[in-house]
Every structure is written in C-alpha cells, then in structure tokens.
Amino acid sequence: MNRPLLRLTLATMLLGLLAPHTRGHGNELTISEELSGWKLLFDGKTTDGWRNYRKDGLSDGWKVIDGALVRAERGAGDIVTKEKFKAFDLSLEYKISPAGNSGVMFHVTEDNPAPWHSGPEIQVQDNVAGRDPEKSGWLYQLYKPANERNSNEPIDSTRPAGEWNQLYVRIAPQGCEVSMNGVLYYRFKLGDNDWKTRVAASKFANMSGFGAAGEGHICLQDHGDLVSYRNIKIREWGDDLTVPSPSHGEVAAEGTLAFPNLKWDGWDPVDDAGNVRRLRFLELTYAPGETDRLFAMSQNGMIYVFPNDPAATESKLFLDLSDRVSMFTGSGANEQGLLGLAIHPNYKENGELFVCYTAKSDDRTVVSRFRVSDDPNKADAASEEVLMEIAQPFKNHNGGSIEFGPDGYLYIAMGDGGFRNDPEGNGQNLGTLLGSILRIDVDQPAGDRKYGIPKDNPFVDVKGARPETYAFGLRNPWRIAFDKETGLLWAGDVGQELWEEVNVIRKGGNYGWSVREGSYPFGNADVDPSLPSPIGPVWEYDHGVGKSITGGRVYRGKSAPELAGKYLFADYVSGGIWALTYDEAADKVTRSELVVRGGIPVLAFGEDAQGEVYYMIDSAKEANIYRFESK
Secondary structure, three states: OOHHHHHHHHHHHHHHHOOOOOOOOOOOOOHHHHHOOOEEOOOOOOOOOEEEOOOOOOOOOEEEEOOEEEEOOOOOOOEEEOOOEOOEEEEEEEEEOOOOEEEEEEEEOOOOOOHHHOOOEEEEEOOOOOOOOOOOOOEOOOEOOOEOOOOOOEOOOOOOOOOOEEEEEEEOOOOEEEEEOOEEEEEEOOOOHHHHHHHHOOOOOOOOOOOOOOOEEEEEOOOOOOEEEEEEEEEEOOOOOOOOOOOOEEOOEEEEEOOOOOEOOOOOOEOOOOOEOOEOEEEEEOOOOOOOEEEEEEOOOEEEEEEOOOOOOEOEEEEEOOOOEOOOOOOOOOOOOEEEEEEOOOHHHHOEEEEEEEEOOOOOEEEEEEEEOOOOOOEEEEEEEEEEEEOOOOOOOOOOOEEEOOOOOEEEEOOOOOOOOOOOOHHHOOOOOOOEEEEEEOOOOOOOOOOEOOOOOOOOOOOOOOOOEEEEOOOOEEEEEEOOOOOOEEEEEOOOOOEEEEEEEOOOOEOOOOOEEOOEEOOOOOOOOOOOOEOOOOEEEEOOOOOOEEEEEEOOOOOOHHHOOOEEEEEOOOOOEEEEEEEOOOOEEEEEEEEEOOOOOEEEEEEOOOOOEEEEEOEOOOOOEEEEEEO
C-alpha cells in the first residue's frame, strides 16, 4: 500500500470512528450566529473559496471527507482563502493526526515565498507526540498561555490527536485573542510595543512585512501531516468596530421610568466620607395575593416596600440586613451581597419571606427565612431562621437568585464557586450544591435540616449526589425566573470567554459547564458518562455581542402588548435588551428582537402581580427602575 493511500485511509478512519466533542459537524450556522454576522468559509461539501498559496486553484492533496477539509496527500501545499480579511473573529475545529503538525495564519500576503513570512501562525499540532516545542494554540515564537493555576506548566486545554478541538481567534484593532476549546490562551495587540519587542526577538525579526499588513488571507498550513478542519466560520468587524446584534428586527416597545418621584427611605447617595453610594436593585417583586405593593431588594442589604403606583413618592425600609451582608464594593466582590428575595406563596397567612445573601463574616452563602412584624411595612430583623449555609471557595459566581415555583417549592440558583475555569470542578459534580439549581421544601423540615427534600427531586436516590439538586452544570446563573403562565423556569447563565446563554431549566438537566460553555466545548475533559448528557441552551450569543448576560422574565402584562409571551433579557456590558419568542413544543427560539440597542447596564428584572416586567439599572440615582411600554 502506498503512503498517500495509507494517509487517506487513516483520515477516513479518524473521521468516521470518533464521536465529536463539539456542538456537531454540520458546517452550519446557528440562527444567532447568522444574525450576528458570521459566515461559513467551508460548507462541508466543496472547496469553493480556497486555493493554494500564490496559485489560482487547489491541489488534489486537499480533499473533502465526511464534512471535513482534509490535508490527505503529499504535495497538498498551503492553502489560503480567496478573500482577504482585516478585522475579524475566526472559529474552526481541527483534528490532528498522531505526531502531526499544521497551523493557521492570518493577514497573509502573497509577496513572499512562504505564507509565514507575512502571516503570524497559530500552531496546530499533537501536543503529546508532536515534534515542535511550540504547542497547539501558541502564536509561533510570540505568545503562549499563562501557566496553569498552582503550576509551572502553561495551560493546555487541547484534546489528544484524533479528536476535534475548537480554535477561536479574534484579530481586531481594539485587541486580539486566542482561545483553545473555550479557554483563553492569551491576548495581544498587533503593532504595539510588546508586539514589536517579541517580533524583534523571534525568527521573524528580519521579515519587514511580518504581521504588518493590516489585512490578508487566512491560511491553513501543509506541514506534511494529516490534518482535518471543519466548521470554519468567520465574522468581519465593521469600521465602527461593532458587530450586528443577533436580532430579526426591533420591537415597538421601550423602557420608561416606572416611579420617577420615588424616594428610598433613609437612602443617601453620598456617604459621610463624600463617596458616591450605588443603589443596585437585584429584585423587584410582590407578595402573592397583593396587587398594590412592590418589594425592591438592593444588593447592599436593604429591602424596601412601596405602592405599585407610578405617582408613588415614598417607600418604607422593610428590612435592613446590611449588618450581616458582605458588601459588593470590596475588591473582587461585585457579585456578593444580598442576592435573592422570594416571598412565600401563602404570605397573606404566614407573613414569610426568604432571602439569599453572602455573609459578611466569611463570604458563605446563607438562605434564610424572615417574618413580617405587626407593622405590614416592616419585617422583623430578629426573626431570621437560617435554612441553608454553603461555603464559597471564591468571592465571585455566587448566583443567589431565588424563586418559588408553581409547585410551592423554593428554587435557589448557585454559581460554581468562582475563579476561572471552574478549578474545583463543581459544575459537573453532583456531590456539591454549587453550580446548580436547588429545590427545597421550606414548609416541611425533615431530619436535621430546616427544610425538606421534595420526593421527586431527580437525584434523591443517586449515590453521592446532593438530594437538593434540581439541575446542574451552571457557571453563574444571573438570574432565574418562572413564567407565570407556562410554569417554565428560565435562567441566564454568564459565560467565561466566548458565549453567554439562555436556558430553560428542566428537572434533572445537565447544562454542561464546565465541559461546555453554551453548546461549545470547554477545556479537554470528557463528559462523565454516568451523568446526564449536556443540554444545550435555547439561545446563546458570543462576546462580540455582549459579555455578561442578565437573565430576565417572560412578559405577561398589558402595557406593551408587542412583548406578550416573550422572554426579556439583557447584557450588562453591552447594555442591550432583547425579546425572545420561544416555541415550547419544538424547544427552540424562533425569533429574537431588539428592545434596547445598547447602553443600559441592566442588573436584574422584576415583575408585578399584573405580569408587567421591570428592569433595574446600576446607578447612584434614586430613579433607576424602568418598565416596558409601547412606543
């Protein structure tokens, strides 16, 4: 058997026998990707759009095999896109053969004998048996990942030879970055002093045009080894350095100040030292059975009650927990504080409300019950009954949103415990309460617990699992909410490097973190076969669109009929607000619409008894609660 035939046979075997570890190999765009400007550079069927470097056509050494573009035979040569690109995002999947080597170059010009004379190369190789000390994902001789936490070795999130890896690259004037399987490797800026210093110390020092063209072709390197590429996608950045919003259009609704004249009882926007105090509301809700009052919860530990009337001018401080809540103003603590408020379904009879906060003493998560006093506008601060305490290994990813479900149980959203890359593996660990949605019975305590475990909780009888767990695989759910009409539980889960996601939470569901970010691979760990297979989000968007999702609520009010039945959510960084139309039978989003294009730092959404939805912004002003109305 000659060598070219052996290589082609091996390619077919590798492509056919190994299950993908990514969202699929269809070489297709999701609705969100298409709407936000992505396009395919390879359709999985033809080699249109590609040619050999400094040639008019493509050699026979590159073949399309089972939906992949494969360097299969000798003499294949380096290939480039027919188009040139300036500022862009590039996403692709590669599979390298044992001991194999290849590369992906950008801004390649064709005025040199080889593409690497002009185009910086992101290394693609087998990190175990490869022949080059420059590992996969490194920018050749220029940039490599930081060291692993508590290690002297650089981060390596690649999967072994014969398995698919996802490479993500951003090349743009505002900054460049490279991620491997969702894990950020490094950032850099073309042409800055750091770049020039590194180039001067590399083998590219005497190549005057290296990395300096500002635009050029994408190149896939032939290094003499079998390599396969698929799902090759690109998105160009506009001259204004923005990308399209993932929306089908704009909805004729807008946000207006809900209570423009409302004053917060005892609140002073400036402290005694002259520092501005931010009033960050994370919940706006009502007591079941009441229609004329609202409760607003601030992250600094205050809960206020006031009339549900646009003309309202005065509020009452209902509960002050600032003496026991960790402040969000500390270093790295912006996700701490009073994070959740839920009022008991039978509040009119029992006067009970529940809160979730991070404790001032040691940053642990505390879920507690309080009771109203004889004054209906005042809770009894001394009535605290701690139901649950959860140690937190880091300051961030606390989650903390709590809601009563239509079944009367209390649902608690917990983040993975914090830091980067889920270092303790909490997302896929059923033995911890972190990284999960919990469900407990606050009315029927059992054993040594101050709460009961619903008998139909999905992991009650699973050895080693926490029985409180309702769903898991979440990074930092910010925030959760039930649709009062359908009973569906919605969650916005904040991503790390690349993807923000919207999930419909199902009993027993595994939402993938930290082996997935959204529906894409994260890191190189396998999905534990003993756990439920990961469920993909119903909607996701990338970090070109926004970088921190704020989960919202389904609109069931009357002031903005255009929003009826739509799930509203926001992105805190970009300031956009969107409305999703969800087909429950098909379990998919069929339409995305812009409500606010950007610039609104939405912290959380709230709802009143009539189904009107509100949003709260990060502000030092007292007027910071908005509602939706028709334009």
